[in-house]
Amino acid sequence: MDQNVMYIIIGVGALIVGLVAGRLIFARNTKKQVEEAEQQAQNILKEAELRAETIKKEKQLEAKERFVQLKSEYEREVNERNRKLGESENRAKQKEQSINQKEANLDKQVKENEAIKENLNRQIEVVNQKRTELEKHQEEHIRRLEKIAGLSAEEAKTQLVESLKAEAHSQALTLQQEIIEDAKLKANKEARKIVIQSIQRTAAEVTIENTVTVFNLETDEIKGQIIGREGRNIRAIEAATGVDLIVDDTPEAIILSSFDPLRREVARLSLQRLVSDGRIHPARIEEVVEKTRRQLEEQIIEIGERTVIEMGIHGLHKELVRIVGKMRFRSSYGQNLLMHSRETANLCAIMAAELGMNPKLAKRAGLLHDIGKVPDEETELTHALLGAKLAEKYGENPAVVNAIGAHHDEMEMQYVISPIIQACDAISGARPGARREIMQQYLQRIKDLENLALTYTGVEKAYAIQAGRELRVIVEADKVTDVDSDKLSFEIAQKIQTEMTYPGQIKVTVIREKRAINIAR
Structure with missing residues (x-):
């Protein structure tokens, strides 16, 4: 409707414009021109009225169509709401029926439970009566046993527990000793087998510098x-x-x-x-x-x-490769360092394979274990610690670094391959012909071994045998007991380990002999 008014206003404006124009024309032109202008204005006004009427009818039709459409949408929404309300009512009715059914079942179960509870109470009363009777009989039985045995129940119980405890402790100690002895026997056999096989399979050259x-x-x-x-x-x-x-x-x-x-x-x-x-x-x-x-x-x-x-070692840093080559021109106790390292590496790989470990990692650690003996610059570090430092510097595996630093017990062994490297290093250096010593140093070491053992109380004689690899200690039987012999052997071994420098290992054997002498006349 607003648009129709607008078009009417436009038509009236156009008429006024035409009239004004007609008057102006009349003022300037002839009367005929004025009439023509009025005629044009009337025509424009008629066209505007027709146009306004047409627009009015169109807008009325559009309004009717929009009204019909809105009415249809409203009816659909009302129907949809009615449907949902119906479904909700149905679900509510079903839930109400289910709740009623459950209430009925619950009432039934409550009644059943009350009956069961009453039955249980009766049974509990019967059990309590029987328990009371049993306790009376048991007390009477205990009094009779105490009268017969002459002991109270607590005393008998204590004696029985102590007896069982002592017997169990004795059996446990016996079983523990048997397990330890069996484990030692098997471990020694297996270790000896692995070491011997490793040595036999490795044939290294003996090079004396x-x-x-x-x-x-x-x-x-x-x-x-x-x-x-x-x-x-x-x-x-x-x-x-x-x-x-x-x-x-x-x-x-x-x-x-x-x-x-x-x-x-x-x-x-x-x-x-x-x-x-x-x-x-x-x-x-x-x-x-x-x-x-x-x-x-x-x-x-x-x-x-x-x-x-x-x-067969890959990925080694070029500086470590140079150090390995440099070992060719170094010796340790007369044994060529490169030959010793190669032999140690082969022994490590064999032992690691026998023990189900990584042979490549063990071989790598065995080859590099003495790289600290060929430093480019002098340092105060021992060759084991210096070698571990170099290996860590050039990105070696932490297990290899620990094995290098711990093969002379200067670092704590943190990986399983570390004791393997230590053992194989000792095997390579201690086998006959591998190394040599100056005679004077050798004799001095033998003498120091014997003198060290003689400093202990009760030691009668001491002999270093097998080229200084075993120390036999003879003690006085009246001053040293069998238990003291074990302790003395351990103490001497510990003192040798902390105070002396030697290749390989030294076995300490304490011998105690008891002689009983009588004369028949």
Whole structure:
């Protein structure tokens, strides 16, 4: 309706505009033009009225259609609500019926339970009566037993408990001792079997290193060239290599003396090149020694790489590979360090496989267990702790690091492979022919062992046998009992372990002999 009014207003406005325009035209033009303008205005007004009527009818139709549509939607919503209300009423009726049924059943169960409760009460009364009678009979029976035995019930009970406790304790101790003895026997047999098999399956070379190297010459005339004018050449060689050159009356030979095998090898190769070249003077010596040292470093890396490939060890840091190669030029008690490490690694792998463990990890730890013996810089750490530090630095497995640091009990063993590494290191170093000692040091160690045992009270004699690997201690029977013998053996072993340095292990055997002497006359 608002739009119709608007169109009427538009029509009236248009009429007014036409009239105004007509008047203006009349003022300017002729009367005919005024009439034409009025006619146009009337036409415009008729068109506006027709248009307004048309719009009015359209809007009325739209309003009717909208009314019908809203009415239809309202009827649908009312029907849907009525349907839901009907369903809710049906569900409420069903629930009411179910509740009524449950109430009826509950009333029935309550009545049944009351009957059962009454029956149980009667039975409980009967049981209480019987229990009272039984207690009376039991008290009478106990009084008769106490009268016969002459003991009260508590006293008899205490005696019985003590007797059973003592018997059980005795049986438990006997069973415990049998289990321990059986476990020791089986463990010793199994351990001995694994060790023997591991040693038999590993055939390592026996390489003994010396502190001197003999450099052979074709003729003694070359000695003069090596010495040089006023000994300048030999001094230059010694200064460049750190090796002492001994030129004596030995025919066609020069002795290279140094505690460091790596330095001796540098000096030997340098001398070989200088003699072959023929040009021997200080400047040339320094050049050749430096070149030889670089080539030897490359050779060390090559030895390390070849070793890890032959051992089947992968992922080793290149610096650890270089240290492994460097072990070729080190020795321990005369035993070549690389050969010892390889042998230890093979023994570890075999033992680990026999025990159902990881043989590759054990072999890796066995090969690296002595890397602390070839440091690039001097340090105050022991070789085991230094080796563990290097292994940790270059990203080795924590089990390998612990095995390296604990193989001389300088770290706490935290992994199962650690005692395996320690045992295999001892096997490799303690087997006959593997290592050597200076005779004086060996005799001193034997003497120290015997003197250590003689410091204990009751020890009569002490003998170090089997090359110092067993200590036999003879005690006085009247001063040392059998129990004291066990204690004495343990104390001596502990003191040896804490105060002495020795390869492998030492067995302490205490012997107590009791002699009973009588004379028949």
